[in-house]
Amino acid sequence: MSNEALAAVLASTSAVLLDFDGPICSVFSAFSxxxxxxxxxxxxxxxxxxxxxxxxxxxxxxxxxxxxxxxxxxxxxxxxxxxxxAEATPTPGAAAVLQHFDESGRRVVVVSNNSAVSVRAYLYQHHLAGYVAAVSSRLEADPNLLKPHPHLLFHAAELLNLSVRDCAMVGDSSTDIEAARAAGARVIAYANKPAKRDRFERLRPDAIIDDMAELICVRAPS
CATH class of the missing domain: 1.10.150 (DNA polymerase; domain 1)
Structure with missing residues (x-):
């Protein structure tokens, strides 16, 4: 998919729902x-x-x-x-993306199946909390509400006082794509491994990126 597809998604939305494990860091890189x-x-x-x-x-x-x-x-x-x-490997470009969105006025909610306490711990440890408007993440022992269920995406939109249709979900798994489709959000698939691109193309997200930095370098549609 082209830069134009990515630009069109960002132009048609005003906020980003960003998955945590993958787009921001590799949660289990040190503790499998x-x-x-x-x-x-x-x-x-x-x-x-x-x-x-x-x-x-x-x-x-x-x-x-x-x-x-x-x-x-x-x-x-x-x-x-x-x-x-505490020992997770940061995703290259993730911090710059969060800073870019903050500076451009695009609010970000981290939407994750990981626990809210662990998400916030990472954001504070890496001085990223100030770039994130809210966290919509696992708070209770009900796995039925986790992605691919759209619950966390709807909650994220509520925290922003927006329709979920005004949001773009960025995630690196099929469950992110499924949850976004179920909620009615636009979806940008992050193919952080070569094999993922072919799989994602079959799921037909609105756009696919291979590097988080593409979210900064995207050119506005003409």
Whole structure:
């Protein structure tokens, strides 16, 4: 997809809903998802839980099979995510993009399946909180409200007092694209790995970028 497609998306929207893990940082770059999932299993003493390298699957399992323990599972996962973001690798260009949007008057809400406390911890640690208008992220132990469900996108738009149709979602996963489509937001897919571009093209987002810096260098449509 062309620069013109990206420019058209940005010209037709006034705010950005920005995913966290991928577009802003690599959350589990130092503390892998598999290690987080194993630690979560141990903390919750989940003997019968399925083996998985995905922490969210553990959260879903607890919410489904032991609802009374779901709040504790959420708390423990949030603690592990906060530990992970303390050493997370920043995404090249992400800080410059946030600063650019702030200077140009385009408000940003971070929309993430990661816990709100971990998102805010990272933003403060890297002095980025001032560039973000709000965070719409996981606050409770209900995985059914996470992307690809559009709930977090609708909440983000409410925080901005905007229609979600005035927002562009930037994300690096198919769940971001699905959530944006379900909500009615425009969507910019961030193909941060070569194999993702072909997959994203089949999902037909409004635009695709390979580098976050493209959000700064985009030229206005003629």
């Amino acid at each position: 998802p598999a290690a987080v999932a194993e630690e979560l299993r141990a903390r919750l003493r989940l003997v019968d839980a399925p083996k998985t390298s995905e922490p969210f699957e553990i959260l879903s399992y607890v919410a489904r099979t032991e609802p009374s323990a779901a709040a504790r599972a959420e708390t423990e996962l949030a603690r592990l995510e906060t530990r992970a973001v």
